[in-house]
Amino acid sequence: MTDVLVIGAGPAGAIAALRAADLGARTVLVTSSAFGGMAANDGPVPVRTLAYAARLFRGARQLDQYGIAVGEPILDYSRLLARVREILGDVVAHSSLREQIDAAGVTVYEEAGNASFADPHTIVTESGLRLHAEKIIICTGGVGRRDLTPGFELTNTHSSALALTEVPSSMLVVGGGATAVQVASIFKAFGSQVHLFERGPRILSTEDADVASAVTAAFREAGMIVRENFGDIESFEKTSTGVRMNFRKDGTRDCAEAALIVMATGWVADTAKLNLPAAGVLSDHRGFVKVDPYLRTSASNIFAAGDVTGQLMLVPHAIQQGFLAASNALLGPTTRLDEGVNTSAGFTDPEYASAGMTEAKARETHDIVISTIQFDSTIRTIIDGRKVGFCKLIVDRRTAKILGCHVVGERAVEIAQVAAIAISAEMRVDDLARVPLAFPTYTGNLAYAAAAAGRQLDLQVGWAGDAASRY
Numbered sequence: 001m002t003d004v005l006v007i008g009a010g011p012a013g014a015i016a017a018l019r020a021a022d023l024g025a026r027t028v029l030v031t032s033s034a035f036g037g038m039a040a041n042d043g044p045v046p047v048r049t050l051a052y053a054a055r056l057f058r059g060a061r062q063l064d065q066y067g068i069a070v071g072e073p074i075l076d077y078s079r080l081l082a083r084v085r086e087i088l089g090d091v092v093a094h095s096s097l098r099e100q101i102d103a104a105g106v107t108v109y110e111e112a113g114n115a116s117f118a119d120p121h122t123i124v125t126e127s128g129l130r131l132h133a134e135k136i137i138i139c140t141g142g143v144g145r146r147d148l149t150p151g152f153e154l155t156n157t158h159s160s161a162l163a164l165t166e167v168p169s170s171m172l173v174v175g176g177g178a179t180a181v182q183v184a185s186i187f188k189a190f191g192s193q194v195h196l197f198e199r200g201p202r203i204l205s206t207e208d209a210d211v212a213s214a215v216t217a218a219f220r221e222a223g224m225i226v227r228e229n230f231g232d233i234e235s236f237e238k239t240s241t242g243v244r245m246n247f248r249k250d251g252t253r254d255c256a257e258a259a260l261i262v263m264a265t266g267w268v269a270d271t272a273k274l275n276l277p278a279a280g281v282l283s284d285h286r287g288f289v290k291v292d293p294y295l296r297t298s299a300s301n302i303f304a305a306g307d308v309t310g311q312l313m314l315v316p317h318a319i320q321q322g323f324l325a326a327s328n329a330l331l332g333p334t335t336r337l338d339e340g341v342n343t344s345a346g347f348t349d350p351e352y353a354s355a356g357m358t359e360a361k362a363r364e365t366h367d368i369v370i371s372t373i374q375f376d377s378t379i380r381t382i383i384d385g386r387k388v389g390f391c392k393l394i395v396d397r398r399t400a401k402i403l404g405c406h407v408v409g410e411r412a413v414e415i416a417q418v419a420a421i422a423i424s425a426e427m428r429v430d431d432l433a434r435v436p437l438a439f440p441t442y443t444g445n446l447a448y449a450a451a452a453a454g455r456q457l458d459l460q461v462g463w464a465g466d467a468a469s470r471y
């Protein structure tokens with residue numbers, strides 16, 4: 001009898017299996033495809049690689065400004081895709097996680113096809129395995145939403161778009177979340193004519209409103225068509241040059257066409273194949289597995305972690321949940337999910353990133369001060385010719401502690417990560433302002449924003465205040 005069986009080998013499943021084995025459990029990890037899951041094979045790694053190529057492309061266009069003549073950069077897309085595959089191989093080959101899992105004695109079944117429950121302690125896989133365990137942890141991730149719109153089969157997902165043999169002349173990206181904006185930004189950089197269609201009133205609806213409007217403005221400035229509130233899609237149909245999307249708004253029909261349509265309208269659970277009813281595991285109306293704060297499902301011996309729980313769908317959260325689910329499965333329900341500081345980021349042009357609360361959220365519960373440093377007024381961004389963007393801090397007026405940080409522009413992610421540390425450490429803005437960060441740096445802008453907030457709060461920021469007013 002196996003003690004712990006983990007289904008799915010993305011970040012949540014890999015960490016759950018490693019933690020279970022570290023706690024001395026006889027552990028089996030079974031996954032339908034390759035080790036690493038979507039995180040390694042289909043999501044962040046390939047997308048980040050293409051985003052990096054787009055960034056190099058932008059950098060190459062800047063060379064002339066600095067007196068370096070190399071001519072107009074030309075993209076060889078098939079060479080780039082070969083590079084993506086090279087990197088994926090490299091990531092897998094150097095994954096110390098896999099080595100640790102093997103060293104911990106976990107039995108791993110890769111490419112086993114979909115697993116499904118036969119009863120609360122037994123699963124069978126499409127490859128013919130039948131596995132029993134005392135405890136089971138479901139870490140099967142999610143999939144891009146598909147629907148019954150006529151002609152939907154003519155559309156693509158981010159995965160199929162990233163596997164194209166050439167850059168399409170035009171692309172219609174539907175959705176305005178993290179996936180859609182990255183796909184749109186990457187292919188815009190590669191030369192496609194891109195239309196981004198968001199059903200809601202704005203793209204990046206979970207980000208701070210200033211982030212969403214700055215990214216939207218920059219996309220438009222770069223020549224991308226961004227349409228919010230466009231209505232409801234009625235159908236897709238083939239045309240001689242690509243695909244047409246028919247939609248309706250307030251009774252009026254409209255359409256848009258492109259060589260390729262990419263749907264990125266949300267990430268849903270794909271739990272149908274798991275046969276959850278056979279194990280007594282309940283899911284919500286979107287298919288996500290219902291869990292309590294200890295990641296227990298409705299079946300007492302079964303836990304779930306990662307995207308399949310429908311909570312924050314990011315790698316660090318999947319890792320945290322995998323660790324917690326295995327700990328609670330073996331040690332009893334001892335650790336609850338920690339709220340923590342949420343960070344998010346998109347590798348678009350311009351980049352965006354956030355840590356902590358948005359301004360709207362903070363206003364619901366706090367009296368706040370806002371401090372924003374524009375990138376066209378700071379030395380490093382001027383040196384690098386990266387003057388689009390800002391660093392915005394949301395600060396609690398009573399305690400002077402940072403509640404949120406929102407950044408658009410070059411190195412946004414790195415700046416927001418430092419802010420996440422300051423928020424976690426509950427630093428006051430005047431303390432942050434006085435940390436003598438290196439000059440001239442992007443992260444320095446965070447300290448300048450902190451100093452400016454400190455001045456608004458009449459706090460003594462000393463020399464840091466002078467530095468902020470100059471840089």
Ligand SMILES: Cc1cc2nc3c(=O)[nH]c(=O)nc-3n(C[C@H](O)[C@H](O)[C@H](O)COP(=O)(O)OP(=O)(O)OC[C@H]3O[C@@H](n4cnc5c(N)ncnc54)[C@H](O)[C@@H]3O)c2cc1C
Pocket residue numbers: 007008009010011012013030031032033034035036037038039040042043044047048113114115116139140141142158179273274305306307308312313314315316318
């Ligand atoms: C385009 C894109 C870009 C992203 N970029 C980022 C980013 O930059 N940073 C970030 O933090 N997050 C990013 N994410 C989100 C991140 O990839 C996920 O949050 C993360 O992969 C979730 O990990 P997981 O272990 O829950 O699931 P997954 O990584 O999806 O792994 C699930 C595993 O379960 C297997 N499986 C599924 N069903 C079964 C079954 N029935 N039986 C057996 N095995 C099964 C799958 O094959 C897979 O191996 C991105 C997502 C997308 C779509």
Ligand SMILES: NC(=O)c1ccc[n+]([C@@H]2O[C@H](COP(=O)([O-])OP(=O)(O)OC[C@H]3O[C@@H](n4cnc5c(N)ncnc54)[C@H](O)[C@@H]3O)[C@@H](O)[C@H]2O)c1
Pocket residue numbers: 174175176177178179180182197198199200203204205233264265266267312313314344345346347
């Ligand atoms: N860089 C990153 O960290 C990164 C990248 C990609 C995805 N992710 C994570 O993966 C998860 C899924 O992201 P996602 O972008 O795929 O989904 P999402 O749910 O975050 O966004 C979907 C978007 O599509 C819109 N939409 C829904 N139906 C629509 C329709 N019919 N027409 C037009 N627009 C429609 C929604 O209003 C929303 O803006 C998120 O939790 C995200 O954080 C992270």
